[in-house]
């Protein structure tokens with residue numbers, strides 16, 4: 001019938017895909033590949049599943065972009081947002097204004113965060129949280145009359161967002177290409193990547209080597225008087241879900257303290273239960289000087305991030321404003337009331353709503369699922385913590401040789417996964433990234449691994465792979 005045709009979403013697909021081709025620039029994509037392929041339009045989501053415009057239901061093993069930690073379709077979040085939008089959709093943080101949800105969210109975040117952190121600055125996401133951290137740190141050392149402390153160090157394979165400065169701390173070539181990055185004051189040390197470590201074979205060796213390399217890097221930059229901070233993710237996400245050895249972050253914390261440089265822990269992915277506890281720092285009792293968060297803060301229901309800092313750093317920044325001078329750093333949407341109301345409800349779901357506890361429970365199934373793939377002939381490594389994991393595919397398990405990039409394996413993997421009803425991240429180095437929502441049932445977790453197992457089997461049937 002006519003009515004049926006009108007509500008048949010597939011009728012809308014091709015015009016949308018065509019309009020997308022004409023006008024919409026997609027983040028982190030090959031524009032030419034996108035023009036050829038066209039967009040995959042998603043229309044709705046419920047729990048662990050998203051639906052595309054053709055009516056396919058897909059098990060989302062990546063929680064959107066490792067952010068929808070509470071799953072899709074949480075009515076209480078919708079209600080919180082609608083109520084706040086009705087009452088007061090916007091309040092600036094400028095001119096000493098504030099809104100109730102922004103204040104309460106700051107309080108709640110500080111309650112949950114490591115003890116070293118006492119002040120919160122809200123941003124719109126992770127990139128501007130990192131950028132804000134860099135600006136605050138620069139400001140801090142200038143106020144401290146230590147203007148020579150301006151070099152920043154981060155990890156190879158690290159990701160710290162896409163801002164014009166922060167993308168230089170991101171140590172992934174795609175984010176530098178044609179962008180004139182890194183900046184002259186941005187430097188890297190080796191990734192603590194157990195599966196492919198350049199020199200070390202055991203955990204203690206990797207930890208000791210990272211500490212040595214950090215100290216040597218600081219020395220090569222003229223000593224601690226020239227170095228501002230070290231940035232790292234507790235588990236490197238976009239670099240391929242690289243899980244450092246146990247004790248690594250603690251050793252880095254100690255080294256930064258000894259060197260007298262600030263430690264900024266970027267928990268944009270690892271925060272809010274992704275690795276088990278509320279923050280990954282808690283695994284090792286690490287207290288950073290600054291911490292960046294986003295994604296799970298609002299579980300992707302509204303854009304928001306934050307940089308948290310110690311009271312000491314705050315007091316130095318504040319001291320420069322005693323005359324009434326301002327610190328010239330701010331966003332129209334810092335502490336946006338609707339995002340903050342969403343954040344408050346999301347944090348309630350993690351704690352009182354039992355979402356974190358559920359995530360911790362199904363993390364056992366997740367680890368079991370990862371393990372179950374180890375025997376697959378092209379799986380070189382599986383790794384993870386909590387509900388963050390990776391499967392690294394290799395052409396040869398003994399030599400760890402990677403597949404020829406000409407095979408375009410990541411694109412093929414992603415497409416085959418999609419055919420099998422599962423969405424995951426397919427990184428360039430043939431690493432499958434997994435970050436399912438923390439609300440998954442054990443069956444849903446196992447279903448992810450069944451579908452991935454089938455995807456790998458399908459791939460193995462292709463003549464150029466085996």
Ligand code: PMP
Pocket residue numbers: 124125126127128130159160161162233237238266267268269294295305
């Ligand atoms: N830091 C880390 C560790 C991230 O994973 C990301 C996003 N993937 C960012 C910063 C940037 O966050 P956003 O994309 O929200 O700007």
